[in-house]
Amino acid sequence: MRQFLHTLTVSYESVIEGRPLMPLQGCTSLHYHNELEILLILEGSGECFIGNYAGTFEPGDIFMIGSGVAHAFEGLSENKTKATSIGFRSDFLGKEFIDLPEFHKIRSLFERAKSGLKFKNKLNTELGNRVNELEEQANINRIISLCNCLDMIASEEDYQTLSTLDTINLNSKVHHKLNKILEYTANNFNRVITLQEIAEYANMSIPSFCDHFKRYVNKTFIEFLNEFRLSYACKLLIESELSICDIYLRCGYNTPANFNKQFLKYKEMSPTQYRKKFNTLYKLKNSISDAA
Numbered sequence: 001m002r003q004f005l006h007t008l009t010v011s012y013e014s015v016i017e018g019r020p021l022m023p024l025q026g027c028t029s030l031h032y033h034n035e036l037e038i039l040l041i042l043e044g045s046g047e048c049f050i051g052n053y054a055g056t057f058e059p060g061d062i063f064m065i066g067s068g069v070a071h072a073f074e075g076l077s078e079n080k081t082k083a084t085s086i087g088f089r090s091d092f093l094g095k096e097f098i099d100l101p102e103f104h105k106i107r108s109l110f111e112r113a114k115s116g117l118k119f120k121n122k123l124n125t126e127l128g129n130r131v132n133e134l135e136e137q138a139n140i141n142r143i144i145s146l147c148n149c150l151d152m153i154a155s156e157e158d159y160q161t162l163s164t165l166d167t168i169n170l171n172s173k174v175h176h177k178l179n180k181i182l183e184y185t186a187n188n189f190n191r192v193i194t195l196q197e198i199a200e201y202a203n204m205s206i207p208s209f210c211d212h213f214k215r216y217v218n219k220t221f222i223e224f225l226n227e228f229r230l231s232y233a234c235k236l237l238i239e240s241e242l243s244i245c246d247i248y249l250r251c252g253y254n255t256p257a258n259f260n261k262q263f264l265k266y267k268e269m270s271p272t273q274y275r276k277k278f279n280t281l282y283k284l285k286n287s288i289s290d291a292a
Helices: 101-115 121-136 139-155 175-188 195-201 206-217 221-239 244-250 256-267 271-291
Strands: 005-010 036-043 046-050 053-057 062-065 071-075 081-088 117-119 159-161
Touching (some): 046 062, 046 221, 062 101, 101 117, 175 221, 195 221, 244 271
Antiparallel strands (some): 036 062, 036 081, 046 053, 062 117
């Protein structure tokens, strides 16, 4: 049976690559893969992109990312980031085994992980101990330990669902090309990207590219780009004091009218209303955490 666990240590300029048994590439890269992934952040902090979610990570955070969910983790420049990543296929026990009634909680967990999940710190210590044990084990004990980790996560009720994007269809031979398109988008979303530009990057005509992207991502490229940009805009509206003008420029919009139009379309409120609604809650949450 293939190995399914590895530990990664990455420097600030690198992304925590979630691709099991693949070398760290050492560059910011939005990507996806067949395996599900459990990621424990041990040291450092930074930003993460999961589907159309943009947020932050810090020591103690635990993420579970489903098969076909585009994601990237980027450390901040003042610290190094260390994380333990477990990658495994949903049928690692065999399809008949995972379909048994006793595995209904874990099947439900796999389904929820298609949106990306973030768990609170209280799960970290116990799960971290289990993962350390798993890393040192072999043969059947390793599989049993993974099942115990999954059962622990599946029983946890305190978690955040992250993305609203559909997962990427992996039944194709275009895995590498699509990952390159996602990486290009993540690296350039803060400026105007035309269909002609991205189609030329993919070495395709515009109609072929649009058909290709919609078929495998279940969104048009423009829809994906807007949701990615707006998720990052929401993060800045909540967590920063930047003006709305600064925010829309940082997110790749060149006019406030277009930014407001897209924001209203996807969030059903204006950027100003969104900030008033969620920024106060964010500050209150942080003040409570600081007091504790």
